[in-house]
Amino acid sequence: MDARRYHALPSPFAMKRGGALHGAQVAYETWGTLSAARDNAVLILTGLSPSAHAASSSEDDSPGWWEAMIGPGKAIDTDRWFVICVNSLGSDKGSTSPASPDPATGEPYRLGFPELALEDVANAAHAVVADGLGIARLACLIGCSMGGMSALAYMLLHPGSVRAHISVDTAPQAQPFAIAIRSLQREAIRLDPNWNEGRYDDRRYPETGMSIARKLGVITYRSAMEWNGRFARIRLDPEQRAEQQPFGVEFQVESYLQGHARRFVRGFDPNSYLYLSRASDWFDVAEYGEGSVQQGLQRIRVEQALVIGVSTDILFPLEQQEQIAEGLRAAGAEVEFVALDSPQGHDAFLVDIPNYSRAIGGFLGRLSLDRGPG
Template identity: 40%
Template sequence: MSNVGVQNNDGSWIYSSDTCLPLEKGGELCGIDLVYETWGSLNADKSNAILVHHALSVGAHVAESERNPEKGWWNDMVGPGKAIDSDKYFVICINNLGSCFGSTGPTSINPETSKPYNATFPEITIGDMVNSQKRLIDALGIKTLYAIVGNSMGAMLSLIWAIEYPENVDRVMLSCSSYKAYPANIANRNIQQSAIRLDPAWNQGDYESNEQLEGFKLARKLGLYTYRNSAEWNRRFNSHDDKDTEDGEITRYMDYNAEKFVKIFDANSYLAITTAMDSYDVTQNYTSNKEAFSKIKANVVVVSEQYDILFTPQQQEELFMALQEADVNCHFISHHSQFGHDAFLVETNRFGGYIREFLQDLHFEEFKIHSL
């Protein structure tokens, strides 16, 4: 059987763990649900599974399928004959713990109170998300993942998988991410978190509606600003002779996207996930970077977007150098794009080329894309 759990009307699956999950910050979560979607089928020896990790603001619906024809957040990348070919691979995407798209998070019912957790949801880490996923992968009977592909926050999970479960991963692609939370990223998220918490309508997490939270809309605008770079913003909104038209257009764009986002995402989930990102550091339980990265047995590709202002090239380069120092078989791709951090979502043809080569059944040493 390719899937475990109960199937939803939208074609996704709900996996429920019957044991409590110990949390890295202390305490535990019991009765965990994970929503996930799959494409393709497992082969006889279950050796063709690819785990795709999603970024902060989306969920498990990567691509359209017969069960759910709605386009997904990486629709051009996953499916029959595409870069991640569901005719060849069994593709899995799991909605992260703490999210608001079905997996256990702040919007879930606390079994002790029979009310939503809201702001009382326990502090979780990226490692907790990975550990919950490992239970699902085990339940699917998958011993080794052929590949893990992660972008942005998703790559944080991918890297922890490679370090903490080295026997269960063959190859990993990490795009536009880092190996730890850098001060500039923490500062950015702190402003967003403060905007939400300082909104009187937040009401200590017991708000009536996300759409009432002007602070949440402001947080989304700041996040959105960092997903592209200034050159792309200027190219897109600096083409009018009338300055008032120009200013109004960018303002309407930011307002529209903030309004759209708060209709589908939960503010407490946003706080829970961004707080998890703040404490992220794959080396924190080790005596050195080398000790941590030396655990990796998978082949690794690091993709750096040269004009990414969110996860800067410096962060990718430091990750790659740490991998090299630990003698991990790794390669580096320097991607140049006007779209900044969002390049992996927008330039699917180019990223698809990277992924096709990454997934080819070659000796990894034959990987043709250049190293740093």
């Protein structure tokens, strides 16, 4: 069974940086029941690679990427909230992406896909909420990682459409370190001969480039403290090593990265990865504030906000979470700022469930108790 639903976007669907999509769609899933007043909706925007399957349901009992956070009695309580998770436009997990057929040719878009911005991701998600589900105002918008950037775009582009916001491990703009890492990831894919200017297939596929890109990502998603604690300098048993391979895998941490990459490589379209990665680098709230991030953030109007960051996050440093909190507070929101010391780094929101549940569940509980879900 499949819980995935689809919303057809307006055709043409204009893109921020030029061009348009025709016959495009966005995949999404929902949990819980929408109230008669349509005032209890919580929208989740995801990081770069997750699908809309954030949690299991009666229609699809496979665990979702945020399974421990969403469900009856959990932090994002589906007995109370109608929860929506949208797969980003440009992702190959059901939404129109570079891997989708171009209606004009019948062939995959590949690099013919229009330049993608996170504003396009935000506008597509808003179309699902407003046009597809008839929800004029979200009770809460939750954005994780890249999805947090998309959430900021959503609120800037659609003022008055969100009552409360939860910002999770994100940023108002990419810092040079994050840009540098993503640039290397894209370069690894582009330099794989099998990428072939985006014209690969199942037989000739850029496995090596995608593997390196994933390994680079996983290294930065966790902290040095986490790597030291989990693996130290432990070597693989002799029978686990590739003895005939020069400079082959020798340490447990190398084997761990290989396993992560192996599971990811064929599970995400390389061109989609390139487009979404570059969109993350391009996004900048300062564009909405005459060159100032703070002025851009102050254009966002929500009643309440929770901003969560992790001290060990090197991709989206804690000072960027503080920047978001300060900007939303200056715009008039009641802001709670939570700084966690989780050793897991950027991935903490997927791993340190007790601390994130406490913060998010507490915020949503107070939101519904104090002001009602609408």
